[in-house]
Amino acid sequence: MKKTALRMEDSRAGPVCILSIGGRIDSGNAADLLDRLNGLLAAGEKTILLDFKEVLYLTSAAFRVLLVATDEAERNAARVVLCGLAGQVRELFEMGGLLEAFTVHGSREDALAKF
Amino acid sequence: MSLPQTTHIVIRNDIADLAAVTSAMERVGTEYGMPKTPLFQLQVALDEMVSNVIKYAWPAGGAHDIEIRITARDEGVEVEIIDDGRMFDPRDAPKRDKPLPGKRPQPGGVGAQMTKQLVDRIDYARIGSRNHTTLTKRCALGPAASSGEQS
Numbered sequence: 001m002k003k004t005a006l007r008m009e010d011s012r013a014g015p016v017c018i019l020s021i022g023g024r025i026d027s028g029n030a031a032d033l034l035d036r037l038n039g040l041l042a043a044g045e046k047t048i049l050l051d052f053k054e055v056l057y058l059t060s061a062a063f064r065v066l067l068v069a070t071d072e073a074e075r076n077a078a079r080v081v082l083c084g085l086a087g088q089v090r091e092l093f094e095m096g097g098l099l100e101a102f103t104v105h106g107s108r109e110d111a112l113a114k115f
Numbered sequence: 116m117s118l119p120q121t122t123h124i125v126i127r128n129d130i131a132d133l134a135a136v137t138s139a140m141e142r143v144g145t146e147y148g149m150p151k152t153p154l155f156q157l158q159v160a161l162d163e164m165v166s167n168v169i170k171y172a173w174p175a176g177g178a179h180d181i182e183i184r185i186t187a188r189d190e191g192v193e194v195e196i197i198d199d200g201r202m203f204d205p206r207d208a209p210k211r212d213k214p215l216p217g218k219r220p221q222p223g224g225v226g227a228q229m230t231k232q233l234v235d236r237i238d239y240a241r242i243g244s245r246n247h248t249t250l251t252k253r254c255a256l257g258p259a260a261s262s263g264e265q266s
Contacts, residue, residue: 060226
């Protein structure tokens, strides 16, 4: 799987907008993720589930986007929820002290069962 | 292969060049049999450091080169980042403020906090008009080390 590109694909499960993210998130492409999230919020989405299952690599640029988007969601009476964090990617969230900063569920199925 | 061996790359101060740094690190790590976890951690730490250099080292802008030397040693891998930007010792990066109860943390300083945990050592020297920042990741190298780890 290519590590150098960021892939994003949205789908829907009832009222939940699921954004599947894959590949690499870094300073070079984090703005694309923020644009996509802001676009979904501006379109009126109230629950956005970000599935990190296919993310192979990320840096703190991703955390900045998630913090900004979560604040923006709150201003729009919406929420951003994370799932699919595993292995080294999950460890980076822990090292950044950010696991508690977001609502995080295990798998996509776990997350959807909570809504 | 006898160690140490050094790989040398030069990028521009352009965020678009970051992926090339990760790829170079990947090639070197694979070539010298660096296990996956330390390789991933060193890649992220290097990415954090180089993106900081690109963003903050030259307040006046302009095109500059950033030199990266990756050295595989018996006891691990060392990455030296050399730039002619303003003097900055990454070990002096301010600590993050703890978020207030019930408040989300601020994004500033997350990269520096992570980098400290991702590598075993961060060294810095200002030599002439250049910053030399060195990240050291200790690990066993060679085919036995890289194949012994689950992906």
